[in-house]
Amino acid sequence: MTETVVEIEGLWTRFGRHTVHRGIDLKIQRGEVLSLVGGSGSGKTVLLRQMLGLETPRRGRVRVLDEDLHACEPGVLQALRNRWGVLFQQGALFSALPVFDNIALPLRELRVLDEDVIRELVLMKLEMVGIEFQHASKLPSELSGGMVKRVALARALALEPELLFLDEPTAGLDPDRSESFVRLIEGLRRELNLTVVMVTHDLDTLVALSSRIAVLFDGRLVITGTLREVVHSEHPFIVNFFLGERGRRALEAVWGTLGLGSNAARGKQ
Amino acid sequence: MSEATLPSLIPQLKRVAAPAGECRIVLSGPWNLAALAQGLPKLRRELARFAPDAGCSWDLSAVTGLDHAAALLLWRAWGRRRAPQLVLRPEHESLFDDLVKERELPTPRLGWWATTIALGQKALSLLGHAGGAIALLGQVTIDAAGLVRRPSQIPWREISASIFRTGAQALGITAIVGFLVGVVISYLSAQQLKQFGADIFIVNLIGVSIIRELGPVLAAVLIAGRSGSAMTAQLGVMRVTEELDAMTVMGIPHTVRLVLPKMIALAISMPLLVLWTDVIAILGGMMAARAELGIGYRFFLSRLPDVVPIANLWLGLGKSVVFGVLIALIACHFGLRIEPNTESLGAGTTQSVVIAITTVIIVDAIFAVMFSDVGIFK
Numbered sequence: 316m317t318e319t320v321v322e323i324e325g326l327w328t329r330f331g332r333h334t335v336h337r338g339i340d341l342k343i344q345r346g347e348v349l350s351l352v353g354g355s356g357s358g359k360t361v362l363l364r365q366m367l368g369l370e371t372p373r374r375g376r377v378r379v380l381d382e383d384l385h386a387c388e389p390g391v392l393q394a395l396r397n398r399w400g401v402l403f404q405q406g407a408l409f410s411a412l413p414v415f416d417n418i419a420l421p422l423r424e425l426r427v428l429d430e431d432v433i434r435e436l437v438l439m440k441l442e443m444v445g446i447e448f449q450h451a452s453k454l455p456s457e458l459s460g461g462m463v464k465r466v467a468l469a470r471a472l473a474l475e476p477e478l479l480f481l482d483e484p485t486a487g488l489d490p491d492r493s494e495s496f497v498r499l500i501e502g503l504r505r506e507l508n509l510t511v512v513m514v515t516h517d518l519d520t521l522v523a524l525s526s527r528i529a530v531l532f533d534g535r536l537v538i539t540g541t542l543r544e545v546v547h548s549e550h551p552f553i554v555n556f557f558l559g560e561r562g563r564r565a566l567e568a569v570w571g572t573l574g575l576g577s578n579a580a581r582g583k584q
Numbered sequence: 585m586s587e588a589t590l591p592s593l594i595p596q597l598k599r600v601a602a603p604a605g606e607c608r609i610v611l612s613g614p615w616n617l618a619a620l621a622q623g624l625p626k627l628r629r630e631l632a633r634f635a636p637d638a639g640c641s642w643d644l645s646a647v648t649g650l651d652h653a654a655a656l657l658l659w660r661a662w663g664r665r666r667a668p669q670l671v672l673r674p675e676h677e678s679l680f681d682d683l684v685k686e687r688e689l690p691t692p693r694l695g696w697w698a699t700t701i702a703l704g705q706k707a708l709s710l711l712g713h714a715g716g717a718i719a720l721l722g723q724v725t726i727d728a729a730g731l732v733r734r735p736s737q738i739p740w741r742e743i744s745a746s747i748f749r750t751g752a753q754a755l756g757i758t759a760i761v762g763f764l765v766g767v768v769i770s771y772l773s774a775q776q777l778k779q780f781g782a783d784i785f786i787v788n789l790i791g792v793s794i795i796r797e798l799g800p801v802l803a804a805v806l807i808a809g810r811s812g813s814a815m816t817a818q819l820g821v822m823r824v825t826e827e828l829d830a831m832t833v834m835g836i837p838h839t840v841r842l843v844l845p846k847m848i849a850l851a852i853s854m855p856l857l858v859l860w861t862d863v864i865a866i867l868g869g870m871m872a873a874r875a876e877l878g879i880g881y882r883f884f885l886s887r888l889p890d891v892v893p894i895a896n897l898w899l900g901l902g903k904s905v906v907f908g909v910l911i912a913l914i915a916c917h918f919g920l921r922i923e924p925n926t927e928s929l930g931a932g933t934t935q936s937v938v939i940a941i942t943t944v945i946i947v948d949a950i951f952a953v954m955f956s957d958v959g960i961f962k
Contacts, residue, residue, distance in 0.1 A: 394618070397617075397618050397621065398618050410926070410927050415689070425617070425621050427620075427621050427624040427625070428624075428653075431660075432653075432656060432657065432660070434689065435656055435687060436652065436653055436656060438687040438689065439652055439656075439682065439687065442687065448687070448688070448689055448690055449690050451689055451690075456925055456927055474617055474618070475616055475617045475618070475651040475652060475653055506678075507651075
């Protein structure tokens with residue numbers, strides 16, 4: 316049974332006189348990993364923020380987990396917010412709280428769990444993302460960039476969400492760390508049965524994680540489909556993005572499965 | 585759709601009597617945190633009631649979802665072990681395997697030595713700040729001496745911009761505060777002086793207190809809060825955005841371009857601001873004196889030079905130059921010490937203002953002792 320988790324219909328976003336989205340339609344099914352791709356300033360992050368209810372659309376509807384974000388009761392919205400987790404680009408850890416309290420905060424906010432249960436849950440989450448317990452009392456400013464992302468992921472997973480939003484999950488990490496972070500996300504996604512919506516412009520992350528890709532260009536979704544479908548598109552942005560020098564290198568491992576002919580031959584064109 | 589096939593939307597716990605006399609506890613519905621959050625107290629009570637019954641088997645095969653939080657709750661209800669007879673879906677098996685492991689948060693060691701070390705570090709950091717500020721002053725002095733030999737390199741533009749920001753733009757706030765303080769002091773003193781019939785001494789009181797003490801200190805406190813914090817924040821932001829490093833690699837010394845202009849600018853604008861504050865505060869005092877005691881403006885002004893020796897004015901202006909240099913020095917010192925993160929920026933700015941105001945008051949006290957016999961009629 317496929318179930319639509321996120322449904323966007325005819326979405327228009329405007330900031331002042333600048334139109335970011337001109338009629339976007341997108342459906343995200345349960346269990347898939349959808350990546351939003353686009354050039355800088357193409358409104359990927361804004362689209363993600365629309366799905367989180369952080370922006371208000373000029374026109375159109377955004378439904379997440381069967382609730383219309385802009386037409387539901389505050390209580391429903393609150394319950395909805397407990398069912399998703401968000402990993403912000405810079406982690407957005409609360410700088411005044413140590414690692415432990417950062418992860419415990421959403422659990423405490425539920426106001427039903429006692430402190431012992433919260434402690435065990437937090438430690439389990441820390442273990443999940445591979446943070447040693449000795450770091451639990453550190454402040455976010457004492458952590459390295461990779462650790463901040465891991466802790467932020469642990470916080471995003473604290474409430475056992477069904478839906479996980481990732482904003483540039485590997486931005487600012489070195490290739491080695493970003494690879495291990497991608498593996499971590501993929502492992503957790505399988506284990507916890509998550510639906511993932513991700514904004515990225517890192518091709519390696521994109522290839523490693525996505526089951527479907529939505530390409531944003533000039534305020535519209537140019538194409539939505541699997542990697543194979545996307546690379547076959549003739550759209551100039553896609554050709555440039557996926558089949559340029561950098562793109563071909565990232566696609567090397569999966570080139571054979573894409574049906575594009577020989578990699579070397581393509582390079583000579 | 586019948587009741588049985590409709591998946592229940594709330595987690596449920598039912599005790600079913602089996603034919604052979606043993607009992608079975610059947611869990612159904614979504615056992616995840618989002619669903620549990622609503623009815624947790626009731627479920628926990630039921631769990632506590634059923635769990636001690638060792639003869640019961642637990643059937644979790646009907647749950648539509650199970651997550652770590654729910655598994656942990658069950659685990660704790662069973663006394664931190666698996667229930668002896670447990671029917672599980674295969675995919676949920678790993679959840680309970682995870683729980684077997686003991687997880688302990690390492691407790692930070694806290695003892696008298698930790699407190700002592702913390703105290704020592706505080707003291708050392710205070711000394712470090714004092715040393716750093718003195719070193720900065722020394723560096724600025726050396727650079728200033730170098731600029732005297734090469735006047736073409738004096739950063740006039742920066743100095744003039746700083747004078748405008750710290751001086752001209754501060755005229756409004758110093759005027760308002762000075763005027764109100766003048767009015768308040770004059771009004772309160774007038775009430776006391778009236779009792780002794782010493783109305784005329786309002787001129788001495790207002791004149792000496794404002795010109796010698798209040799004008800310079802008020803202006804310095806305001807400038808420390810207004811311009812000092814702005815200077816610290818400016819340098820701090822430049823540190824966060826790596827502009828300071830960019831200047832260093834271009835070979836532009838921070839002290840010449842950033843610190844020295846600020847110190848010179850405040851050394852020039854502070855006495856001017858103090859003069860302005862004095863004038864406005866005395867105006868306020870004069871107006872209150874006329875309203876309260878009926879002392880005319882002409883009389884007040886003609887008597888002022890007779891009762892307040894001019895030395896008081898020079899002392900006040902001299903102090904203000906020192907205050908200005910100190911405020912700029914402290915602001916720049918803290919600004920340059922800010923680390924490249926936003927938290928340090930906020931903390932550094934606060935610290936800078938607090939230290940600058942405290943230093944101004946302390947230095948003022950030192951001046952008061954040193955010049956106790958200057959400008960006083962014997």
